[in-house]
Every structure is written in C-alpha cells, then in structure tokens.
Amino acid sequence: MMDIAFYILSAIAIWSGWRVFRVDSMIRATFALMVSFICVGGIALLMSADYIGIATVFMMAVEMMVMGLFMVMFMMNPAGLNPMQMVHQYRLSIGAGIVAFIGLTVAVLATDLPHNPLPADRDTMRDLGINLLGGSMLIFETAGVTLLATMLGAVILSSRRGRFGNSDVGAVPPGLQPGGTPAGRKVEAGGGHGGHGGHGGHDMKIVKTPEHEDMGHTHHEMAEEKPAVSDAEPMDQRDHAVGHKQGAKAAEPLKPEHDHSPDPHKDHGNTPKKEP
Amino acid sequence: MTLTAILIVASALFGIGLFGALSQKSFVMLMMGLELMLNGTLLAAVGFWAFTLEGAPKGQLLAILVMAVMAVELAIGFALVVAVYRKRQADVVEALGTLKE
Amino acid sequence: MSFAIALIEMLTFMIFGVFLAAVLDAFFYRRIAGRSGVSLLMPLYAAAAHLSRQRLTTEAPDRLNWFLSISGFLALGAIGLAVVPFGPQTAVIGMETSVVLWGACESLVVVLVFLHGWSPNSPLALIGAYRYVAIGLPIMLLSMFVLIAVALPAESLDLRAIVISQEGLWNVIRQPLGLPLFLLLGLSLTLRGPLDYGDSADLAGGTSIEDSGANRAGWQVARLAMLVGFSAVAASAFLGGYLGPVLPGIVWLALKTLTVMAVIIAMGHLLARMPVARMLGLIWKVLLPIAFLDLLLAGLVALP
Numbered sequence: 001m002m003d004i005a006f007y008i009l010s011a012i013a014i015w016s017g018w019r020v021f022r023v024d025s026m027i028r029a030t031f032a033l034m035v036s037f038i039c040v041g042g043i044a045l046l047m048s049a050d051y052i053g054i055a056t057v058f059m060m061a062v063e064m065m066v067m068g069l070f071m072v073m074f075m076m077n078p079a080g081l082n083p084m085q086m087v088h089q090y091r092l093s094i095g096a097g098i099v100a101f102i103g104l105t106v107a108v109l110a111t112d113l114p115h116n117p118l119p120a121d122r123d124t125m126r127d128l129g130i131n132l133l134g135g136s137m138l139i140f141e142t143a144g145v146t147l148l149a150t151m152l153g154a155v156i157l158s159s160r161r162g163r164f165g166n167s168d169v170g171a172v173p174p175g176l177q178p179g180g181t182p183a184g185r186k187v188e189a190g191g192g193h194g195g196h197g198g199h200g201g202h203d204m205k206i207v208k209t210p211e212h213e214d215m216g217h218t219h220h221e222m223a224e225e226k227p228a229v230s231d232a233e234p235m236d237q238r239d240h241a242v243g244h245k246q247g248a249k250a251a252e253p254l255k256p257e258h259d260h261s262p263d264p265h266k267d268h269g270n271t272p273k274k275e276p
Numbered sequence: 277m278t279l280t281a282i283l284i285v286a287s288a289l290f291g292i293g294l295f296g297a298l299s300q301k302s303f304v305m306l307m308m309g310l311e312l313m314l315n316g317t318l319l320a321a322v323g324f325w326a327f328t329l330e331g332a333p334k335g336q337l338l339a340i341l342v343m344a345v346m347a348v349e350l351a352i353g354f355a356l357v358v359a360v361y362r363k364r365q366a367d368v369v370e371a372l373g374t375l376k377e
Numbered sequence: 378m379s380f381a382i383a384l385i386e387m388l389t390f391m392i393f394g395v396f397l398a399a400v401l402d403a404f405f406y407r408r409i410a411g412r413s414g415v416s417l418l419m420p421l422y423a424a425a426a427h428l429s430r431q432r433l434t435t436e437a438p439d440r441l442n443w444f445l446s447i448s449g450f451l452a453l454g455a456i457g458l459a460v461v462p463f464g465p466q467t468a469v470i471g472m473e474t475s476v477v478l479w480g481a482c483e484s485l486v487v488v489l490v491f492l493h494g495w496s497p498n499s500p501l502a503l504i505g506a507y508r509y510v511a512i513g514l515p516i517m518l519l520s521m522f523v524l525i526a527v528a529l530p531a532e533s534l535d536l537r538a539i540v541i542s543q544e545g546l547w548n549v550i551r552q553p554l555g556l557p558l559f560l561l562l563g564l565s566l567t568l569r570g571p572l573d574y575g576d577s578a579d580l581a582g583g584t585s586i587e588d589s590g591a592n593r594a595g596w597q598v599a600r601l602a603m604l605v606g607f608s609a610v611a612a613s614a615f616l617g618g619y620l621g622p623v624l625p626g627i628v629w630l631a632l633k634t635l636t637v638m639a640v641i642i643a644m645g646h647l648l649a650r651m652p653v654a655r656m657l658g659l660i661w662k663v664l665l666p667i668a669f670l671d672l673l674l675a676g677l678v679a680l681p
Contacts, residue, residue, distance in 0.1 A: 006277040010285040017292045017312050021300065025439065027495055033308055034488070036289070040319050043285075044339075046277065047326040051534075052339045054477040056318065059343055061484035062517075063311075063350055065491060065510060067304070070354050074304050074367045079498065081437055086301040088370070097295030104287030113279050116330040124331060125473050125534065131333035132340075139337055143344045150348045157355035160362065173365035 002046055009046070013039035025080025026071040034064035048118055051125055282323035289316035301368045303357045310349060318342045383469045386627065391458055393631075394605030395598060396420055398638055402601075405646050427594035435587050439496040446493035447592060450599035453482045453489070457606025461613050462537040464626050475536045476524050479610055483520060486566050486603070487513040490575045493596070494584035505583025508653050509575035513565055515660045516572065520562040522668040523555045526675035527614045536610070540618035549615045551678070554671040556615045558664065563611060563641045567604040570645030574653060608637035 016035040023029050037060035044053035072078040076086075087093075118124075132140050160167050289312055296309030321342055325335025357367075366372055399420035407415055459469035460479055470478065487510060494506025528534050530551065531542035539548075549556045565572040576583040585596050612618060612633035619626030651659070 003277050006281070010281075013315075014285065014288050014292070017289055017315070020308055020312065021292075021296045021305070026304075027439070027492075028442070029305070029308065031442075031488070031492070033311060036312065037315055040289075040315055043282070043319060044322045047282075047322060049322050049326065049336060049339065050472060050474045051477060052322055052336060052343075054474050054481050055340075056343065058477065058481040058484050059347065061481065061488050062514060063347070065484075065488050065514070066354070067308070067311075067350065068491070069507075069510065070357070071304050074357065074361070075302055079437070079439070086305075086368070087299045088301050090299055093295045093298035096298055097291040100294045101287050101291030104290065105284050108280055108283040108287065114328045115279075116328050118326050118329075118331040122331040123473075124333075124336065127331065127333040128336045131337065136334065136337050139341065143341065146348060147344065150351045154351040154355035157352070158358040167359065168362040171363050171365050173371070 006043060006046055009039040009042045012036075013043070023080060024077065024083050026075045026078040027068055028080065030064050030068040030071055033067075034060055037064075048122075048124055051128060279323055279327040282327075283320055286316040286320035286323065289313075289319065301370060303353075303360075303367060303369065306369065307350065307353050307357075310353075311346060314342060314346045314349070318346075379467060380469070383463060383467045386463050386467075387455075387458055387469050390463075390609070390627075390631070390634075391455065391602060391605055394458075394608075394634065394638070395601045397635065398601045398604050398642070399423070401639055401642050405642050409646055424594055424598075427597070428591055430590040430593075432590035432592055433587065435497045435499055438498050438587075439492075442492045443496035443592065446489045446496065447595040447599055449489045450486065450493070451595065451602050453486055454599060454602030454604075454606040456482050457603065458609050460536050461606075461609040461630070462540055462618060463630060464619055465541070466537060468537055471537065472535070474534045476528055476534045476539070476614075479536070480517070480521055480524065483517045483562070483566065487517065490568070490584060494575065497587035499587050501580045501582075502584050502586050505575045505577065505580045505586070508577075508580075509568075509584070511653060512572060512574045512656055512660070515657070515665065516562050516565040519558050519660070519664055519668045522665075522672045523552075523558050523562075524614065526552055526555055526672045529675045529679045536613055540613050540620065543617040544620060547615065547617045552615075552671060552675055554667055554674070556611070558668055558671065559611055559615065560637075560641060560644065561664070563604070563607045563637075564645060566607050567600050567641065567645075569641065571648040571650045572656075573645070573650060574656075577650065579650075604638055604641065605634065608634045608641065611637045 013036045016032040016039070019032045020029045020036070023032065038057050041053040041056035041060070044056060077084045293309045293312030293314075293316060296312060297306055298309075300306045300309060318339055321335065321339045325331070325339065329335045360366055360372065364371060400415060400417060403415045403419050407413065456470065457479060460475040462468040462471075468475070472478065490509045490513065491506045494502040494504075494509070496502075527539055527548050530548075531539040533539070561572060564570050568576045574583075576585050580586065582588075585593065588596050609630065612630060616633045616637070617629075618633070619630045621629035650656075
C-alpha cells in the first residue's frame with residue numbers, strides 16, 4: 001500500500017518536474033514545480049517525517065506563489081498563448097542532466113548502503129522539537145540570523161531608491177548584437193524626449209531585421225520613411241513625427257510622436273527568440 | 277520503498293533540475309531548475325534519515341536546513357534579478373556578458 | 378470502523394454547515410438592508426438558479442486551472458473540517474501535525490484564489506488575484522503565530538491535543554489576542570468583508586467576475602465550505618471544540634462553529650474595506666507585532 005503510494009507520488013514528482021521546462025504557460029510551469037514539491041512532501045510523509053513533509057507543502061505553496069508573480073513580471077509569455085522555447089546549449093544540458101542522473105544512480109547502486117531503519121514507534125516530532133531547541137540550537141539560531149540577513153538583503157538589493165540616486169539611472173539594455181549599441185529604452189531622470197533622440201539611430205537597425213510580422217503596417221510605413229530623414233536630433237524627431245502623421249493615411253490618429261518608442265521594446269523582446 | 281528507490285528518484289529530480297538550470301535562458305526559469313535540484317536533495321536527505329540513521333533528529337535538521345537554503349536562495353535570487361534588471365535591463369542570461377572576454 | 382463514522386459525521390456537518398452559512402449570510406444581508414427575512418430553502422433556490430444558467434467563457438482561458446481552483450478550494454475546506462476532532466480521539470485526519478496541515482491549507486488557498494483570478498484571462502479578475510496575494514500572504518503569517526501560541530499549552534501540534542488542553546480554561550480566555558486575529562484570517566480565507574480583496578464589489582466580482590453557471594455555484598459553495606471548515610478549526614482551537622457539560626460533544630462543536638460563523642458573516646457585512654496599501658501597512662506594522670505579543674505572552678505563561 002505504501003509502496004504503491006510511493007511509486008505514484010514519485011512518478012508524478014518526476015513527470016511534473018519535467019513538465020516545468022516543457023509547458024508554454026509560465027504559471028503552469030510554476031505550479032507544476034509546486035506539484036512536484038507537494039509529491040516530495042507526500043513521500044516524506046510516507047517515511048514518517050510528518051513535519052518535514054507538510055512544512056515542504058506549506059513553504060512551497062507560498063514560494064511558488066511568489067515565483068509565479070516574478071514569472072509574470074519577467075517572462076515574455078506568461079500565459080503560454082504562443083508556443084515558445086527559450087533555451088541555449090540544449091543538447092549539452094540534456095546530456096549533462098542524463099550524465100548526472102546516470103552517475104548518481106550508478107553511485108547509489110554500487111555502494112553498500114547501511115540499513116538502520118526508523119523504529120516504528122519513534123516520536124519523530126518530539127525528537128525534532130527537543131533537538132531543535134536543545135542540542136542543535138546553534139543551527140536553529142544561525143538559520144534565524146541568516147534569514148534575517150536575507151530579508152534585509154533582499155529589500156536593500158531590490159530597492160529603487162539608493163543613496164546616490166535611483167537604481168535604474170543610466171540603465172541601458174544590452175545591444176542587439178554583442179558589443180553593439182544598446183537597444184531599447186534608456187531611463188533618463190529628466191523625461192523622455194532626450195531619449196527619443198537616441199532612438200533614431202536604433203530605428204535604422206530595425207529596418208534591416210525582418211521581424212515585423214506582429215506589428216501593424218503603420219510601423220512598416222514609418223520604418224520606410226526613416227532612411228529618408230536625416231540623423232536623429234530631437235527637433236528632427238518632432239518634424240518627422242509630424243510628417244509621419246500626415247503621411248500615415250488611415251492610420252491611428254491617436255498615436256503621437258511616442259509611437260515609435262514601443263518598437264525597440266518589441267524588438268528587444270523578440271530578438272532572443274530568434275537567435276538559436 | 278527502499279533507500280535505493282528513493283535515491284534514484286532524488287537523482288532523477290536532480291538531473292531534471294540540472295538540465296533546466298543549464299538550458300534555460302531566462303533568470304526565473306533558471307531558478308526553477310535550481311529549486312528542482314534542491315528538491316532532489318531534500319528527498320535524498322529525508323531518505324537517508326529514514327533508512328540509515330535510526331531516526332536520529334539530526335537528519336530532520338538537515339532537511340530543515342535544505343528548506344532554509346531554498347528560501348534564502350529564492351529571496352536573494354529574485355532580489356538580484358530585480359536589481360540586474362534595473363541596472364542593465366537584462367532578463368535573459370545572455371545579456372550579462374561583460375565577463376566573457 | 379471509527380474512521381467511517383467520523384467521515385459520515387464530517388460530511389453531514391459540512392452539508393448542514395454550508396446550508397446554514399448560506400442562510401445566515403442572506404439573513405444578515407437582508408437585515409442590514411432593511412428587507413424582510415429569508416426562507417430556509419433560499420440556498421436551494423439559489424443553487425438551482427446558478428446551475429440552470431449556462432457556463433460562459435472568455436477568450437483563451439486556462440480551463441485546467443479554472444477547474445482546479447474551484448475544486449481545490451472545496452477540497453481545502455473539507456480538509457479543514459477533517460482535521461477537527463469530533464470527540465476525544467475522533468478526527469477524520471488524525472495526525473500529530475494537524476495544525477501544520479491546516480497551515481498548508483491556508484497557503485494553498487492563496488495559490489488557488491490566485492489561479493481562480495488568473496484563469497479567465499480577464500483584467501479585473503487578475504487584479505483581484507494580485508490584490509488577494511498581497512493581503513493573503515501576510516494574513517497567513519498572523520494565523521501561524523496565533524496557532525503556535527495555542528499549541529504551547531497543549532505541548533503538541535495536534536488539534537486533538539489542543540482541544541484536550543482546554544479542559545480547564547478555554548484558549549479564548551487564556552490568550553485573548555488570539556481569536557480576533559484568527560477571525561481576520563477567517564475573513565481573508567472566505568473572501569469576506571474587510572479582507573475581501575479577491576472577490577470584491579469594487580472590482581465587479583474580482584476573481585469570480587467571469588464565473589457563471591456551474592462555475593459560480595461551485596465557487597460559492599467552496600467559499601461556504603471553507604467558512605465551515607475554518608469556523609470548526611477556530612472553535613476547536615479557541616473555544617474548546619467538543620468540550621461541554623451536558624450535551625454530546627458534536628452538538629457543542631456545532632453550536633460553537635455556528636457562533637463563529639455568525640460572527641464572521643456579521644463582520645463581513647458590517648466592517649468596511651480599506652485600500653490595499655493601507656491594509657498592507659496595517660497588517661505588517663500593527664497586526665504582526667500583536668501576533669508576536671500573543672506568542673510571547675503564551676510562551677511566558679508556558680515557561681515555568
């Protein structure tokens with residue numbers, strides 16, 4: 001009975017661990033990882049480690065919730081509405097995973113594991129409690145101080161206000177080609193128009209890369225107009241935008257000069273997809 | 277449910293986690309791979325405690341320590357991801373290449 | 378055979394509890410709105426009305442998570458009721474760490490409400506889900522400290538032992554700060570009143586904005602089931618559970634659960650809801666220190 005439960009739980013744990021990296025929807029990936037942890041917690045329960053099993057479920061539910069929020073923040077495709085696979089060194093990593101699994105399995109099968117099983121009547125919770133606040137108090141206290149340091153560190157690392165200014169001042173994203181000029185938005189303290197001046201040169205690059213399938217045709221029109229305009233200067237951008245408004249016939253009249261600013265975002269987001 | 281079976285399951289989880297950590301480009305997915313590796317480690321620790329230690333509480337403490345490590349790694353990892361994004365606007369691993377040469 | 382008896386008791390308790398919770402909810406609402414009373418068959422009419430409507434859907438919803446969130450919420454309410462002892466050693470789930478299991482249920486509620494708001498692929502539902510996560514996670518911390526304080530006199534994390542330890546004095550008198558904080562958790566778990574950031578009216582229904590038909594009926598029943606489960610846990614942890622002089626244990630448990638349910642429903646309809654940022658500040662800066670104080674006082678009493 002316990003063996004059947006163990007086999008089912010391990011199968012679900014391994015399968016959902018694999019699905020984490022195969023599903024398109026990021027929220028499903030996060031909660032597949034949570035299912036994997038819940039199954040490991042269940043196996044721990046079967047081994048009479050009551051507290052550890054349930055505490056694993058408890059902790060992992062909260063951790064995966066937070067991770068889900070970060071997924072939605074940082075990943076391009078959180079709901080999996082488009083199929084996507086952002087991987088690099090794919091075969092190497094599959095090889096490494098298989099080598100690790102085989103190596104560890106061989107090590108497990110080859111060693112003569114000692115056999116001192118848990119006595120059936122041992123009160124594991126009581127032992128854990130007495131040890132945690134008795135003989136192993138140092139471990140407990142160190143873990144407490146470490147977690148305090150983690151809390152402080154996490155808040156400080158991720159705070160936007162620093163002693164010498166905001167943390168994202170002067171942030172330029174990496175170039176579309178390695179070592180190239182930065183693409184995307186530049187965070188300026190003073191507002192957006194100086195940044196637009198810098199965009200003119202970038203938009204020149206956009207014309208060369210054929211990645212506009214998800215943009216409206218007005219962007220194509222604008223991209224064609226760009227080479228005809230001289231180098232970007234702030235005033236030129238405004239004139240150009242005015243010309244653009246007159247040039248775009250039926251296009252969105254609601255979009256002011258700023259409508260070329262989303263392009264670098266989209267390109268910056270699209271490019272890593274096309275590289276491998 | 278022998279110790280060997282538990283350790284094989286733990287190494288499978290570790291292997292999948294290693295595959296994920298090496299293959300994913302996005303920071304957050306990489307951290308999911310690390311979490312899976314720690315998952316395997318937790319299972320192995322509890323397995324060793326149940327089958328070779330006669331229930332000495334130090335084994336359970338090791339498991340709790342692994343859980344604390346998971347929590348710390350998640351918190352600091354995400355704080356670093358946020359900080360790196362603010363500074364470099366990088367959300368993939370390829371974007372942090374300044375130490376490459 | 379005692380497991381089968383306990384299971385039947387639990388299911389009967391749950392069904393009656395859900396029914397009475399629905400009636401109480403409607404009764405309080407109509408009383409406050411100044412209208413006349415409510416018939417005892419109202420929940421059946423409401424359920425029939427919901428089930429007879431069609432199940433509308435949105436564009437590209439996450440169907441699996443929609444189903445899992447509703448059924449999971451119902452299952453968590455059932456687990457909450459399952460850890461409650463109906464008699465000295467009669468609990469459907471009788472394990473040494475049942476309080477930790479209840480804590481795991483609380484954290485899974487946050488996950489499931491988020492999934493419920495995520496799955497319809499609708500903006501207001503997602504806003505409800507995010508707001509709920511921001512409030513639900515720290516509220517859960519409150520309840521954990523309060524439950525540890527309750528476990529201290531019992532010297533066990535088993536809810537059965539906690540009830541037995543209240544034979545002299547109920548925990549609501551020994552640890553007065555505990556029950557008010559725990560009731561706040563109840564409001565958050567069942568998405569009511571001042572902590573209803575998930576399903577609130579200012580988001581036109583929040584996470585259940587796109588629920589209709591069987592989905593809506595399922596979600597409302599799940600909320601009521603969670604209310605019953607939570608009230609039973611609160612009655613066992615603070616009001617002495619099945620302990621009482623003349624009547625049989627389960628009748629006392631039912632009366633205490635009904636009291637807690639009525640209090641939560643009343644608080645849900647009478648107290649106003651603050652903006653999220655303010656509530657967040659209140660929880661982290663005021664309520665958590667009060668929970669620490671509660672735990673400290675319980676520890677000081679338990680030390681000698």
